[in-house]
Amino acid sequence: GAxxxxxxxxxxxEKGKDVELRCDPISGHTALYWYRQSLGQGLEFLIYFQxxxxxxxxxxxxxxxxxxxxxxxxxxxxxxxxxxEDSAVYLCASSGNSGNTIYFGEGxxxxxx
Amino acid sequence: QQQVKQSPQSLIVQKGGISxxxxxxxxxxxxxxxxxxxxPGKGPALLIAIRPDVSExxxxxxxxxxxxxxxxxxxxxxxxxxxxxxTYFCAASRRSNDYKLxxxxxxxxTVRA
Numbered sequence: 386g387a388x389x390x391x392x393x394x395x396x397x398x399e400k401g402k403d404v405e406l407r408c409d410p411i412s413g414h415t416a417l418y419w420y421r422q423s424l425g426q427g428l429e430f431l432i433y434f435q436x437x438x439x440x441x442x443x444x445x446x447x448x449x450x451x452x453x454x455x456x457x458x459x460x461x462x463x464x465x466x467x468x469x470e471d472s473a474v475y476l477c478a479s480s481g482n483s484g485n486t487i488y489f490g491e492g493x494x495x496x497x498x
Numbered sequence: 499q500q501q502v503k504q505s506p507q508s509l510i511v512q513k514g515g516i517s518x519x520x521x522x523x524x525x526x527x528x529x530x531x532x533x534x535x536x537x538p539g540k541g542p543a544l545l546i547a548i549r550p551d552v553s554e555x556x557x558x559x560x561x562x563x564x565x566x567x568x569x570x571x572x573x574x575x576x577x578x579x580x581x582x583x584x585t586y587f588c589a590a591s592r593r594s595n596d597y598k599l600x601x602x603x604x605x606x607x608t609v610r611a
Contacts, residue, residue, distance in 0.1 A: 389541070418597055427500070427587055427601035428542070441598070476541055480597070487599070489534075489541030 389490035406462045406493045410479030422474040504602025517575035521588035528590040
């Protein structure tokens with residue numbers, strides 16, 4: 386597609402349930418990032434994938450969060466046993482190579498009730 | 499801890515006026531300073547970026563001023579227009595791993611016609 390595509394755009398889930406958020410990066414982009422944006426806050430780095438290298442998971446806030454990238458393209462961010470503090474917009478981004486312009490998707494708005 | 503501090507949290511400017519947003523950082527290893535613009539319901543988009551080898555960069559009505567000794571940088575929006583109304587984020591990273599952007603908390607700019 387023309388840009389970074391994320392789904393779902395909105396998700397309401399009950400506390401304790403697992404959720405999966407999907408990201409389809411710009412075709413040909415080797416780098417993929419996940420950020421979290423809480424209300425009134427800046428963007429918080431979560432995880433980074435670059436090609437076949439081991440992902441940088443240093444930003445994941447707890448072991449309830451995990452992400453994978455299949456075939457070097459689509460990525461899924463999984464949050465297990467969701468908590469209310471997980472409510473945020475989860476933004477995916479991609480770039481051609483580390484250091485190039487990072488293009489963000491429109492985000493997945495997660496609400497945990 | 500927030501590595502990039504941004505102010506003000508919000509500002510209102512009249513059409514044709516100048517909007518000024520300031521950011522400060524602590525990590526002297528940072529050497530890439532982008533600004534992102536975000537409209538409601540959209541992902542952030544790169545607006546303009548600077549590296550510390552220059553003190554100013556201008557693109558159209560947008561100018562970044564950079565003060566390496568003070569560890570501060572700012573965004574000036576000249577001749578502000580209603581279409582500039584958005585949230586602006588400053589960010590910083592190290593050249594060696596540009597992907598791990600540290601973002602400021604954001605400034606909501608409202609331009610009144």
